[in-house]
Amino acid sequence: MKAKNMKPVALADSAGVDMYMQKLDHPLKDVLEALRKIILSVDSEIGEQVKWNAPSFLYIGEMQPFDPKEYKRYIIVSNVYQKDCIRLVFPSGAKINDTSGLLTGDYADGRRLAFFYNMEEVVAKEEALRKAVKTWLLLLDK
Template sequence: MAKNNKPASEEQVADYLGKLDHPLKDVVEALREIVLATDTEIGEQVKWNSPSFYYKGEMKEFDAKEYKRDIVVFNLHKKDTVLLVFPTGAVVNDKTGFLEGKYPDGRRMAKFSAIDEVQIKKKDLQAVLKEWLKQVEK
């Protein structure tokens, strides 16, 4: 039986960030730390060619195309913005106004363009993440 030499998810993300050439790399790294520090049930991986965070606890069976396990994915295509995409963000009762957009597929977004915004929006980000975790079907 062949040994799986694929690096662990955390190593994949660390490697990805080590190679990342983005003007807002400090913002990306700070957001990563906040997301992971919010709850031990949040895991990370590289998905859709970007750092991605998911619920790693037990869930009822579901169609993988529903993306119920995915919490937030970084979109780093723009050089002046770090966009956080919450694929199922519509399930969150966001009382903070942190999440933007009303996409029919249930996505919601949050934008960061400077490191000082990370600290200003930290509590709102963590509130949204915790609210998302409450919505998970256990």
């Protein structure tokens, strides 16, 4: 129940991500922009914001109440700290049970990673990325 005069929290901030992208100095900026377009095109209830110093993608639709510290809305957090690749971190990627080879790692906290070193890899992995995001949305507690 919302308190009187309480404004809803804005989940998405594409303008903030646009500003981030304009200022980004990274050799694979075009790769990140292509990944951004793919992820956002999967579903109209996927939004973006700058979180943890990089573009992050989250579910912006209605959800059951949960502890905000669980970060259940977050699908993907991008990582641009390495200059040779764009790393996509799926905080709950283990739930997806990806068999395509897109998601790697076996982290105890359930996260999985996808690496993109060039535009050719974006093209080659696009369908697997779309499928991973769609699967994540199906598993979400809405």
